[in-house]
Amino acid sequence: MLFQFSSHSGLLLPFVLWGLVLAGHLLVKAWRFGTLPDGLLALLLLLNVLPVAQWMLGYAGWYDSHDGYSTTMFYVPWQPWLLWGPAFYLYFRSLTNQEFTLRKHWRHLLPGLVLVGLYAGAAGYDLVWSRALHGQALPYHYGTKGEAANLLDYLSGPANWLGYALMLGYGLATLRLFRRYRRYLDDNFSDTARLRFRGLRDLLVAALLGLVLWLSFDVVNRAIGPLGYGDYWYAYFANGALIYFLSIVGLQANFAAITPLRFEPEAEEAPPLAGASGAGATAVAAPAPAQALTAELAATLVPASAEAAVAKAPFEVPTTPPGESPEAPAPVAKVAAPAATLAPELHPWRDKLLALMADDQPWLEPELTLAELAYRLRTNTSLLSHVINTGCGQNFNDFVNSYRVAEAERKLQDPRLAHYSLVGIALESGFNSKSTFNRVFKKLTGRTPGEVARPKS
Known part of the structure; x- marks a missing residue:
């Protein structure tokens, strides 16, 4: 050649x-x-x-x-x-x-x-x-x-x-x-x-x-x-x-x-899927306004047990003075109050979601997705995304990470975990890497994890 x-x-x-x-x-x-x-x-x-x-x-x-x-x-x-x-x-x-x-x-x-x-x-x-x-x-x-x-x-x-x-x-x-x-x-x-x-x-x-x-x-x-x-x-x-x-x-x-x-x-502007009750439904990035869901439709989607569901996640992050052991075993996230635009018939779904987050703590799973959470709630991804966006005032990523950040703050202030490194705190709180932990923590709290005052071991 x-x-x-x-x-x-x-x-x-x-x-x-x-x-x-x-x-x-x-x-x-x-x-x-x-x-x-x-x-x-x-x-x-x-x-x-x-x-x-x-x-x-x-x-x-x-x-x-x-x-x-x-x-x-x-x-x-x-x-x-x-x-x-x-x-x-x-x-x-x-x-x-x-x-x-x-x-x-x-x-x-x-x-x-x-x-x-x-x-x-x-x-x-x-x-x-x-x-x-x-x-x-x-x-x-x-x-x-x-x-x-x-x-x-x-x-x-x-x-x-x-x-x-x-x-x-x-x-x-x-x-x-x-x-x-x-x-x-x-x-x-x-x-x-x-x-x-x-x-x-x-x-x-x-x-x-x-x-x-x-x-x-x-x-x-x-x-x-x-x-x-x-x-x-x-x-x-x-x-x-x-x-x-x-x-x-x-x-x-x-x-x-x-x-x-x-x-x-x-399909980004498509309305929420109606009548689906599993996680197999396609995720839609921008659900339609709540008015598109009628009371009759929502009633077919809300399980009877959800009517009595009570949100178990408080709305403030507790703080424990350094040197004292926190009494609450689980973190609580800053979840927004129900928005006025969330249809009343969808409030039980919001309550059921918050109860699941408080009881099962799925946010500890680093790879948690909207589809997996919808499957646990026995609904579809479109309705769940709408409830999170409108009812909690956050997208799914910020919603889940707010729980992780709250857990990280609790662990950072726990004297029993004073020997943990920041990487250890991140992994124990549901984050996949230190870089993601630092970025999300800074975004949601305005400070880096290293700036949080920790008790001495």
Whole structure:
């Protein structure tokens, strides 16, 4: 295989090899296990590898060999920008919803697929029809480039600019989805740190900044004067670094996505599910107003035993002076009083929820979800989310974490636990990590755990 090593080709080679190896591994995994995120991550890697590979092979002598290597350079869509934006959007959708399929969304890839089809058609016409079947020599670039490939050169400029526009449009759309996805996490999960995919958001921002870099090169090339291959090389090197970035955050995101996620932005404004009585109902991020639930409907959902349920969670966090042992064995959270907008027929559900939180203490489970809590209450996630949001004035994440913070404050003031580290207090209070503990504690109390006065052991 022809490959002329130089500083320009050699420095790009590791990016290309790593991207190809990892993309191949992900494609095999996607085929064996049917994991769509792995397949789309492999596609994203290949889309980043292609332009870097073009510049690497160019510096490795493929354009100047005037043989089959040169021919290859003219019939591969090395600049697949039309696919990058849609592919990243679909990848994010597949990560955040395990039920997501391409069946209804493949049209997002249509512009890029048309470009790939044009290159395939050009190769078929020039190399098969004209050269192989009719024996005609290829007329361009020392007999290595045909008529159809030459016509594609006129389309490359407009196709690239359209690709830049799609990258910008889909990038901004995906960033908006990130914000809605964070609300979905807060409404359905008590521990969201692993599922926020911050690395992917940072990658998308980096890609959009890279888009600005590409546009700057094109503007300079057109307005000031033609740039040389060496000038463009730095942009391709930066694109190669993006391959490593994508590999790291993509693998982390794919691993985190084993948690069942059902983020459906199209259903975000749907009303609460009526009549369901199990945790199998789909979680909805933004329930409709309480007026949508009639008294007759709520009566069918409220169990008879709930009418007599009494909230057992007080509304203030007790404090115990240092040196004294607290008498209350369980923490109490700052739960908001019933909001005026909560329908009266839903108050028993609020009482039953608070009783469950006080008696069973499910908040001690780090991975507690809205669906699991709804299952214990024998209701659906939409109604429970509505009760928490409207009846307690919090989203699910803050609601559960308020109990954990109250428990942590109690333990921090307990002289019997003075020998516990902050990590130990966090784990004993239902938190999954010290970083989450510090962030949530600061958010809900305005101070860090280390600022809480603790009794001496």
